[in-house]
Amino acid sequence: xxxxxxxxxxxxxxxxxxxxxxxxxxxxxxxxxxxxxxxxxxxxxxxxxxxxxxxxxxxxxxxxxxxxxxxxxxxxxxxxxxxxxxxxxxxxxxxxxxxxxxxxxxxxxxxxxxxxxxxxxxxxxxxxxxxxxxxxxxxxxxxxxxxxxxxxxxxxxxxxxxxxxxxxxxxxxxxxxxxxxxxxxxxxxxxxxxxxxxxxxxxxxxxxxxxxxxxxxxxxxxxxxxxxxxxxxxxxxxxxxxxxxxxxxxxxxxxxxxxxxxxxxxxxxxxxxxxxxxxxxxxxxxxxxxxxxxxxxxxxxxxxxxxxxx
Numbered sequence: 001x002x003x004x005x006x007x008x009x010x011x012x013x014x015x016x017x018x019x020x021x022x023x024x025x026x027x028x029x030x031x032x033x034x035x036x037x038x039x040x041x042x043x044x045x046x047x048x049x050x051x052x053x054x055x056x057x058x059x060x061x062x063x064x065x066x067x068x069x070x071x072x073x074x075x076x077x078x079x080x081x082x083x084x085x086x087x088x089x090x091x092x093x094x095x096x097x098x099x100x101x102x103x104x105x106x107x108x109x110x111x112x113x114x115x116x117x118x119x120x121x122x123x124x125x126x127x128x129x130x131x132x133x134x135x136x137x138x139x140x141x142x143x144x145x146x147x148x149x150x151x152x153x154x155x156x157x158x159x160x161x162x163x164x165x166x167x168x169x170x171x172x173x174x175x176x177x178x179x180x181x182x183x184x185x186x187x188x189x190x191x192x193x194x195x196x197x198x199x200x201x202x203x204x205x206x207x208x209x210x211x212x213x214x215x216x217x218x219x220x221x222x223x224x225x226x227x228x229x230x231x232x233x234x235x236x237x238x239x240x241x242x243x244x245x246x247x248x249x250x251x252x253x254x255x256x257x258x259x260x261x262x263x264x265x266x267x268x269x270x271x272x273x274x275x276x277x278x279x280x281x282x283x284x285x286x287x288x289x290x291x292x293x294x295x296x297x298x299x300x301x302x303x304x305x306x307x308x309x310x
Contacts, residue, residue, distance in 0.1 A: 107244070114246035118170055119163030127169065134173035134184040135310055141301070143182030147310035148260075150185055150224075151193035156201025158228045164199045171253045176295045178254065178261060181303045184310045194307070195222050195260045197253070202229040216284055217252050219259040226252060235284045243292030250294035255279055258296065262304030268297075 122130075138145035150172075152165040165187065172178065172185040190196075202214045208225050212218035217227045234248035243251075258280050259265075268278040270290035277283050277290035278297050 111244040111246055114244070115249075118167040118246060118249065120166060121162070122166050122169060130170065130173045131184060131186065131310075133175055134179040137175035137179040138182045138184060138310075141180050141182065145179065145184045145310040146182055146305065146307040148183055148185050148195065148305060148307050149188040149193050150195045150197055151188055151190055153196055153198045154200070155198050155207075155225075156204045156228075158199045158201055161199060164226075164231075167249060168197055168253055171250050172257060174250075174295070178257065178296065178303070181261065181296070181301045183261060183303055183305060183307070186310075195224055195257070197224045197226065197257075199226050199228055199231060202227055217256050219256045222260070224256045224260060226256065230284065238283060238287070238292055241287055241292055243294075247292060247294045251279065251283060251292065254294060254296065255283070258300075260305070262302075263300065268299065 135145045150168075152161055152168060154161045154164075169185070169187055178185075200208075205212045205214050205216075205218055205225055205227050208218060208223055209220040212220065212225065215227070215229070217230055218225045230252060231249060234243065234245050238248060239245075263280045265280060265282050267280050269281050270277055270288035273289040275290050276293040276297060277287050279293060279295060279300055281288075281290070283292060
């Protein structure tokens with residue numbers, strides 16, 4: 001055979017060799033395919049076995065775990081969301097009041113209480129008791145109390161004068177006010193009054209004098225005019241400085257009556273930051289660093305008024 005191959009031409013030998021190589025490649029590919037097939041089948045069997053084992057384990061675990069009971073709440077029952085109460089509509093829409101708002105509300109309530117107390121109707125016995133207290137305040141200063149008789153009136157659209165009249169009586173005879181200067185006050189009628197105190201519509205205040213303003217209260221001769229706008233609203237800067245409406249009404253009555261007793265505007269002014277403003281300082285217009293004050297200071301406790309003994 002070898003001799004036969006050697007005798008064959010060279011190109012025939014190459015053809016023969018190529019055929020053998022092709023045959024060997026085919027055989028190798030076949031063997032590789034068989035091996036791959038066997039391995040794939042083995043891996044598939046292993047995966048099926050693992051899945052079956054896992055399923056069996058899960059089934060066994062599910063079968064052995066106890067069912068939920070009243071003493072063993074479910075995850076949904078034990079979660080914070082389901083166990084905590086839901087906020088009510090009122091609690092969610094009504095947050096806690098701000099401390100500043102609470103303080104403002106309390107101050108407003110106290111202001112209204114003071115206003116109501118000043119304007120409350122007075123019986124004859126109550127008037128007598130207030131007057132007796134005023135006389136004692138004069139005597140405690142070593143002064144014989146003199147009596148000033150005043151009348152109360154209104155001008156324009158200002159409503160009833162009843163609450164106004166009772167407020168005026170209480171303010172003028174307060175033991176911290178002008179009684180310490182030796183003057184007490186009684187309300188009379190038009191036939192015997194020394195001073196008339198009028199609650200006036202703002203636009204009509206200048207009708208008493210061209211020097212009076214529709215913005216402020218005024219005094220002209222024997223007329224003490226209280227501006228209804230200020231009576232109802234006071235002055236913003238005065239309120240922001242610590243006063244309230246009840247204090248303002250007290251201040252404006254005492255200030256304007258002070259003119260009838262011989263005092264003039266701004267005869268003394270603020271003595272220093274944070275001190276009480278003198279009563280006769282025009283507090284409605286400026287405070288100059290002082291705090292609101294509704295009563296005459298010690299050095300303002302004097303009068304040029306001369307009247308009968310009370």
